[in-house]
Amino acid sequence: MAHNNIKILPGATVCEDCTLEGDITIGGGTVIHPRVTIIAEGGPIIIAEYCIIEEYSTIIHKKSDKQENPPKPLFIGAHNVFEVGCRLEAPCGHIGESNVFECRSFVGVDIKIGSGCVIGAACHLTAPQTLIDNTVIWGSEHHIREALEKQPSQLLQLDFLSKVMPNYHRLRKPNVHKRQPSRQSQDSSPKP
Amino acid sequence: MAYLTQPDYVKYICSCGQLKPITSLYFCRHCLKIRCGFCICHEVDSHYCANCLENMPSSEARLKKNRCSSCFDCPSCFHTLSTRATLAQPRQAAQDAAAGGDTKVENKQPKKMYYLSCFNCRWTSRDVGIPDQPVASGGWPERTNPFTTRMNQLLDYYKAIAQQEKQEKLERERKKFAIRGKYITLTDKTGLTGAMARNIAGLPSSDGGSSSAIANFVASQASEDVDELPEDIYTKEVNLKQITSMAQRLASPEWQPATVSRLHPLAKLLSVKRSQRCRACDHNLTKPEYNPGSIKFKIELLAYYHVPEVKVISFETIKPGEKSALLIKLTNPTGHEMQVRLLQPEDLPQPEEREEPKSIEKSLEKSLNLEKEPLPETVPDKPSGVRVPASSRVCPPSMTLSLPQRDDAAEYDDDAHHDTDDVILWRKSNKIALRLEVVTESTVASGVPANALLALEYSYRNTVPPPPTAGGTLAGTTPAPRDHTLYTTVLLDLGVVSG
Numbered sequence: 096m097a098h099n100n101i102k103i104l105p106g107a108t109v110c111e112d113c114t115l116e117g118d119i120t121i122g123g124g125t126v127i128h129p130r131v132t133i134i135a136e137g138g139p140i141i142i143a144e145y146c147i148i149e150e151y152s153t154i155i156h157k158k159s160d161k162q163e164n165p166p167k168p169l170f171i172g173a174h175n176v177f178e179v180g181c182r183l184e185a186p187c188g189h190i191g192e193s194n195v196f197e198c199r200s201f202v203g204v205d206i207k208i209g210s211g212c213v214i215g216a217a218c219h220l221t222a223p224q225t226l227i228d229n230t231v232i233w234g235s236e237h238h239i240r241e242a243l244e245k246q247p248s249q250l251l252q253l254d255f256l257s258k259v260m261p262n263y264h265r266l267r268k269p270n271v272h273k274r275q276p277s278r279q280s281q282d283s284s285p286k287p
Numbered sequence: 288m289a290y291l292t293q294p295d296y297v298k299y300i301c302s303c304g305q306l307k308p309i310t311s312l313y314f315c316r317h318c319l320k321i322r323c324g325f326c327i328c329h330e331v332d333s334h335y336c337a338n339c340l341e342n343m344p345s346s347e348a349r350l351k352k353n354r355c356s357s358c359f360d361c362p363s364c365f366h367t368l369s370t371r372a373t374l375a376q377p378r379q380a381a382q383d384a385a386a387g388g389d390t391k392v393e394n395k396q397p398k399k400m401y402y403l404s405c406f407n408c409r410w411t412s413r414d415v416g417i418p419d420q421p422v423a424s425g426g427w428p429e430r431t432n433p434f435t436t437r438m439n440q441l442l443d444y445y446k447a448i449a450q451q452e453k454q455e456k457l458e459r460e461r462k463k464f465a466i467r468g469k470y471i472t473l474t475d476k477t478g479l480t481g482a483m484a485r486n487i488a489g490l491p492s493s494d495g496g497s498s499s500a501i502a503n504f505v506a507s508q509a510s511e512d513v514d515e516l517p518e519d520i521y522t523k524e525v526n527l528k529q530i531t532s533m534a535q536r537l538a539s540p541e542w543q544p545a546t547v548s549r550l551h552p553l554a555k556l557l558s559v560k561r562s563q564r565c566r567a568c569d570h571n572l573t574k575p576e577y578n579p580g581s582i583k584f585k586i587e588l589l590a591y592y593h594v595p596e597v598k599v600i601s602f603e604t605i606k607p608g609e610k611s612a613l614l615i616k617l618t619n620p621t622g623h624e625m626q627v628r629l630l631q632p633e634d635l636p637q638p639e640e641r642e643e644p645k646s647i648e649k650s651l652e653k654s655l656n657l658e659k660e661p662l663p664e665t666v667p668d669k670p671s672g673v674r675v676p677a678s679s680r681v682c683p684p685s686m687t688l689s690l691p692q693r694d695d696a697a698e699y700d701d702d703a704h705h706d707t708d709d710v711i712l713w714r715k716s717n718k719i720a721l722r723l724e725v726v727t728e729s730t731v732a733s734g735v736p737a738n739a740l741l742a743l744e745y746s747y748r749n750t751v752p753p754p755p756t757a758g759g760t761l762a763g764t765t766p767a768p769r770d771h772t773l774y775t776t777v778l779l780d781l782g783v784v785s786g
Contacts, residue, residue, distance in 0.1 A: 238411070
């Protein structure tokens with residue numbers, strides 16, 4: 096992927112010290128910490144609003160052999176939390192809303208994730224599978240249980256981060272403005 | 288950290304014959320012997336909750352079934368539950384609407400409500416329909432045990448039995464020492480005992496205490512009729528997420544929930560603070576501070592603070608019939624200079640007879656008897672441990688090494704001793720590194736674990752004030768030599784014998 100096409104919507108907090116490659120759209124209200132790696136080599140990555148992506152987490156849209164043309168985007172829903180050091184690899188897929196990827200968790204290719212799921216700390220998902228809504232995976236033995244309701248949203252934390260982050264880090268400036276005729280208005284309806 | 292995460296390369300032979308790393312050994316300053324967890328008395332000092340650090344007397348702890356009343360464990364993953372607060376406006380409104388809607392006006396302010404949540408598996412008390420509580424701690428609904436009456440019956444029954452047995456024992460004791468009268472009693476003459484007389488008369492077998500609890504007790508009956516399995520047991524698809532695991536069921540034995548929706552927070556089990564006591568001399572080896580928040584000890588006689596520590600630095604691969612070099616480090620943990628001599632395990636003097644005064648020996652006969660039962664993984668030969676199977680022999684140098692006392696400030700000094708020779712590799716404050724040779728017999732098969740025994744003779748200055756000699760009970764130790772020569776044997780793990 097030679098050219099980078101990073102779209103940052105207003106309201107997003109994206110630190111400068113992170114690796115963003117390929118066609119990436121970052122929704123408003125999302126906070127991306129320093130040292131994050133997001134690589135869109137197999138197709139665009141669209142991150143919706145109010146996500147938190149913490150330090151050393153990696154999101155890769157992998158290239159695959161049977162790729163459609165034009166490549167399907169990797170869509171990551173709103174209110175997802177990617178904790179420190181987690182890794183998400185998906186050739187094409189859809190991540191729902193309000194999921195939590197805990198520290199050092201790993202989600203391999205061919206895994207579909209619904210909404211309200213929790214991938215516990217250091218849990219590795221490698222086999223192809225579909226996580227239905229509100230699945231919680233935890234522990235070294237990968238216990239699975241189903242939660243009754245979605246994980247509570249991290250709005251307070253988001254507020255705090257977007258206030259504090261500019262004091263200590265250089266940020267990338269939002270480069271897409273509210274009224275743009277192009278396609279990202281349908282992609283991730285930015286909130287002013 | 289190395290002690291926690293690494294295998295035990297160096298094991299000491301305890302005075303009871305067990306092999307243990309130095310960190311799990313104690314040193315009795317009064318018997319001057321190494322003790323381990325198997326040959327000391329463990330006593331419970333106090334009960335406390337590990338989460339809220341509340342202290343509890345043992346009677347109260349027993350009453351509460353050794354559980355904390357305010358802390359809970361997750362029934363799903365057994366992690367401690369945390370209390371979380373929410374503002375519960377809508378819930379309240381809905382309830383009010385159901386109740387009739389009169390109080391709606393008062394409850395306009397959002398109210399803080401609390402629920403329990405697990406940070407590990409994200410279980411919440413809401414998952415199983417436990418209503419949120421208006422107070423942060425306590426007030427959680429308690430489920431009643433469906434078998435309370437039966438449990439109480441059983442408890443009463445066994446209490447009564449215990450009572451009766453105690454009574455009988457007392458009686459027997461009394462009878463044994465009762466002075467026979469001059470005159471032959473009727474029962475003696477006829478061979479009729481009290482119990483038999485009662486039996487003949489049709490009275491209950493023993494008098495008084497055998498309460499109604501024993502008489503009225505009905506033993507459980509096993510029954511053959513059990514509920515039929517549901518029709519769809521073989522056809523219904525199993526959803527493992529809805530079914531509890533064995534561990535989850537056994538964590539609450541009263542209910543043994545079969546489905547996840549019946550899981551209930553588990554009251555946290557209390558922890559205890561233990562103190563340890565030497566069985567031979569009854570002195571405390573460790574005594575923790577009473578405060579549950581403190582991890583310090585009032586008395587802490589650990590071998591780590593009194594016995595020279597041996598660490599393996601490195602060694603050449605052990606080959607049958609060959610000599611290999613072995614580098615070890617000795618550390619003097621005490622505040623006094625220590626003379627150390629390395630010996631062959633056979634050269635150790637046979638441990639002299641126990642010099643403890645007989646009176647104490649007698650009083651502790653019972654507890655010492657416990658020690659004599661076969662214990663797992665003991666060294667077959669008693670304390671000297673000569674017969675520990677070792678594949679190799681260490682050739683000890685015939686010199687006495689002097690180890691300076693421990694000095695925390697010494698690491699800031701930079702004048703190192705330079706009396707190094709072909710045995711002493713280096714010296715650094717209270718540590719010394721030695722280069723030794725290990726000889727392996729040619730008969731040792733390759734692939735078996737290689738190990739070597741090393742005996743240490745070390746001088747130990749006893750800082751315990753000499754016991755008062757009144758009564759002369761400590762006959763053998765009247766001059767109270769302050770400096771002692773002690774022996775210990777260590778087993779070094781040297782990998783595997785290579786071919």
